[in-house]
Amino acid sequence: MKVALYIRVSTEEQAREGFSIPEQKDRLKAFCIAHGWHDYEFYIDDGYSAKDTNRPAFQRLMENIRNRRIQMVMTTKIDRLTRRLIDLLTFVEELDVYQCTYKSASETFDTGTAVGRMVLQLLGVFAEFERERIAERVRENMYHAAKQGKAVTTPCFGYDVVAGQYVVNEQEAKWVRKMAEMALNGHGTWNIAKMLNEHHVLTKRGREWTSKAVRIFLWDNEMLRGNLVWNQHTRKKGKTVERPSSEWLFVENTHEPILDSATYERLQAVLEQHQRAAPRSKHSDFLLSGIVFCGHCGSKMYGLNTAIKRARNREYRPPVKYLCSGYSKKGRCFHHYIHSSVLDEQVINEIISFGQCDLTVPVPTVVVQEQQLRGDITQAKRQLAFLDERFQRQIRAFEIGILDEQQLLDAKQRLAAEKTEVLQKIQALEKTLQTEISPEVVQKKIRERIAVLKEVVADDDRDRLKNIVRELVHQVTVYDGSQIEITFSV
Structure with missing residues (x-):
């Protein structure tokens, strides 16, 4: 009988006791020897999350299962396999089709029996619940770190992260200023990309620039003027989609700007004009x-x-x-x-x-700037409404006993401070609207x-x-x- 020993470690878990690759290998190997199974092979995904099955070793494992080269799959725990119930059920169903079973070295069940499959599904529910709880805690920590101006996202071209803060990379920043200068002087994104590639300037990911890459980089990139926007995008079905603006966290003056506000605003107005033109x-x-x-x-x-x-x-x-x-x-x-x-x-x-x-x-x-300012004011007012909604949720949590009185008061104080910040931002935008859009x-x-x-x-x-x-x-x-x-x- 050929046994596949599947091992997975995510980036966050590598330092966690009991999850390292050597420990998983030793435990699975000992389990096989104890049961007299000598024909086994390791499948290792190092640094991959269990949020989906898009992992190289897992995909190779499934291919061998479909070719009937494997009769059993084993992991140290069920969450090494997946933390999504739908992925787990799909996996077990496919194992049945190809006469393959699944075992866990920690949980005592066998998918070869009806009881084992039921226990597996129950454990899958808890694994998915744990994944969602971890995601909530991570998001909460990132939210508070972002509010303090700490680096919580990958820096864009022109910046590095040093000691948890965004720091200007002068070698890249000089090209950012050149890009802005060319755009303001009427050069299109194709010409800017051509200039960068001719000077062998690569993107942050080490690739050549394209017209699209230049536009995405320059368009609405608040990081270039020293501001941080967090929670702007999310992943759904393998694609990056933009969240509603009311869910964004906007923090001003978190790091040194590469472009001053006046230059940045002019640049956005130029890009807006180009965007209006049909392809x-x-x-x-x-x-x-x-x-x-x-x-x-x-x-x-x-x-x-x-x-x-x-x-x-x-x-x-x-x-x-x-x-x-x-x-x-x-x-x-x-x-x-x-x-x-x-x-x-x-x-x-x-x-x-x-x-x-x-x-x-x-x-x-x-006046394009007027339209932008009014849009920013509308977005800030939506953020106010979102903060009110968050406080209502805190009240409901207090009513059903999830929060005690002190936690509710702390939440109220924190949200009141956030509302004050948003109100001050609205006042500043309205003042700009009155003074800077004069004839x-x-x-x-x-x-x-x-x-x-x-x-x-x-x-x-x-x-x-x-x-x-x-x-x-x-x-x-x-x-x-x-x-x-x-x-x-x-």
């Missing part, structure tokens, strides 16, 4: 693709490459144009268009002319970006021009194929 618009040859709209029906006007025509024994291509999609795709408008070269030139000239005139006259503007600030930003646009036009760099236009212009509205209206974005 096809980003790679389109049309300068204004994705931001041109029909003034009559509100539909987008899309760039249309005209087909080659033949006349008088010669081929020619008519000028490319922007066409109203409301007419061409939905039949709800009338046929009108504008040549792309005409619109591009008209938009550039009008933007430059704005910079030469008195901007005390209000211009149509969408004077908006006009100054428009003038600065128009100055950059002039430089890019002079350099004849179309890719940068496309990015700068998207950073500066929220929407171009076209009427009757000739008149245009520009809505700025800052």
Whole structure:
């Protein structure tokens, strides 16, 4: 009879007595010798959690079971196999199919009998309960560590962890500043990735940069300006998903920033403009693709490459144009268009002319920072509601006897302190909203970006021009194929 001796140690358990690999090996080997089983083989997963069965040695074990090379599987304890009841039941069911049994060196049961299978399922329930309790304790410890500004997550590019704190890695930080500078000067994420790879700069995981990696790194990465966001993501069915913002823990000024707040805010505004463009618009040859709209029906006007025509024994291509999609795709408008070269030139000239005139006259503007600030205020108010809900749960726990009176008072005091922090944050955001989004600030930003646009036009760099236009212009509205209206974005 061939016996498979399965051993597993998770990272957290390696220092725990009774869980080390040598101890498990000695115990299982002694168990086999005592029962006269000499044909055995070890399957070892070192540093793998029991939260799922995605482990190399376990998968190799299952493959050998399916090929009928194994007649028995044995572990020191059931939780070495798995801590999820559904995984355990699936495992036992598959063992039955291939005439294989399971034994535990610590628990006295045998899956070859009905009673043994029942006991196994009961133990599986307790193993899963223990795993969830451990997860709760770990999350609670991480929550309190994060509130104190300690390093609880892997540092991003530009930082290292030293003595439990995030510390700037200057060799990486200089490239972070370069990335931000390029983005603010109109370079896209593809150009930034190309620059990094040409200088042999690798990501934190030792890989080459991609356009997507650059965008994910720069977008909404609060760590770059010295803040910590914890509990933002979770794993579900093997995928990383974002939690509701009300469950996030946001702690300000936990470490030295690489980018100051003003630079960080400008960077997010630039990335927001690029994000607004549809995927096809980003790679389109049309300068204004994705931001041109029909003034009559509100539909987008899309760039249309005209087909080659033949006349008088010669081929020619008519000028490319922007066409109203409301007419061409939905039949709800009338046929009108504008040549792309005409619109591009008209938009550039009008933007430059704005910079030469008195901007005390209000211009149509969408303020991205205002939208972000209002979003942050909404998120903070949701966090307040979440704290109230947490206190209600503490009261229910007191009512049913889980918490005593002193524990309830401690919880109340702790939550009151957290609410004070959130309220102060809301007040600061509202003050910023009132003072920094003034008409004077908006006009100054428009003038600065128009100055950059002039430089890019002079350099004849179309890719940068496309990015700068998207950073500066929220929407171009076209009427009757000739008149245009520009809505700025800052």
